[in-house]
Amino acid sequence: MQRIKHLLNLAAAPACFLLLVLIVWESVTRLLRVPSYLLPSPTMIVSTVASDFGSLLAHTAVTMAEAVTGFALANVLGFGLATLFAHSQTAQRAIYPYAIALKTTPVVAIAPLLVVWFGTGIVSKIIASALICFFPILVNATRGLRAVDQEAVDLFQSLAASKAQVFAKLRLPNSLPYVFSALKISTSLSVVGAIVGEFVGAQRGLGYLILVSSYHLESNVLFAAILAAAFGGSLFFASVVILEQVLVPWAAPVED
């Protein structure tokens, strides 16, 4: 009960602020008779969401499936490479410059190439999403796997621990807070990657919906798609936060 009260208190201020913004927005569009293709009113957007809910949900599901798959792919590969880096400076020196080059190349520049190579289906979007998520996990996991207290390493060595034991019982758990920082950053990036991929060539997904509705000046649909993307990304972020609280409770700040 106390916890619910605390959560309600936390939510009260942002909820009031949102309500204020919506009232001002609704009033401005009505009083100034703003054309809906320029700025649809909140009630119009809500009505679009309600009427097109099925279609919106289907497009969101496609985009989120691409984003989550790309996210998973990037994190598995990124963590694998980080493990290699943590054990071999030579491997890091050989590969890291290319990882940085990949990071500094905008995914929007690579996306057309991905469509040429992998077609307009889901694969090119998954890869666009994976490319954008790859760097945060690579950097953070490498750091987390390496950032082990030297005395802890000495302790393990004094107990004749094998390399596998040092990895499983020391480096891996030590890296988890760093890994989850990367995962949280990547949740929103993965949705961006999927939508950018859809902009270039797709028949479904929120990127496709945003592009088509902008061509037709259906700003109410465009806003509904943006809302869906924000909602999907937030839900994804919240899921990772909950997973972090379950798996890494020891890294949470100590409550007074």
Place this chain on the structure above:
Amino acid sequence: MIELRNVNKSFGQLSVLANINLAIQRGEFVSIVGPSGCGKTTLLKIVGGLISPSSGDVIIDSRPASVARAEGSFGFVFQKPVLLPWRNLRQNVELPLELLGRNGKSGAKTEEILRTVGLQGFEDAMPRELSGGMQQRASLARALVFSPMALLMDEPFAGADELLRDRLDLDLTELTQRLQQTVLFVTHSIPEAVLVSTSVVVLSSRPGRLKEVIPIDLDWPRAQYRGSRQHHDLVQRVRHILET
């Protein structure tokens, strides 16, 4: 028995230890004192088989130090408690048993050792829920749980305030006397070294050479000697050797 014969250690051009000869019998509590950078920690790590000497031999009960380490002969206690934050107290204390493949008899042994260091009832507590003193006791319990041949302690109470340090020193001596545990103890504090040890090894400044081994012939328990004339005289003697 721990025996060092003509041990030298250099890191590149830098000579850290020179011609160390030392023998430590079972059940002895030997403190190492010396100026900063004289190689005290290096000496401890050489005994524990964590680093190899550049020349000379370290023999632990007729075996090389590296072999003794692989057999789980040393319980290290560091300046920081080095508790793994994702493991509760029991899991931290039992870590050596897991790594050495001795999990079979862990339960009763853990209970016993936690009782010995005064941490019974805190088995499920996470490290961050423990005070600094409790964390250091936990690291001592972890070093003792697998009954090592020797405890190797590197300024274990340096981070504690003076009152806590005094308490931990006396608890440690009471415990090691009761267990007849061999201890090699690195410290910066001469009064602490005199209070807890059966002998004090004095090293010179870098490269660390063995200046003198001073036997501490005080009775147990040692609490009675804190602030006493005998303690003061021994401290002055060690200080004089260090300064000359």
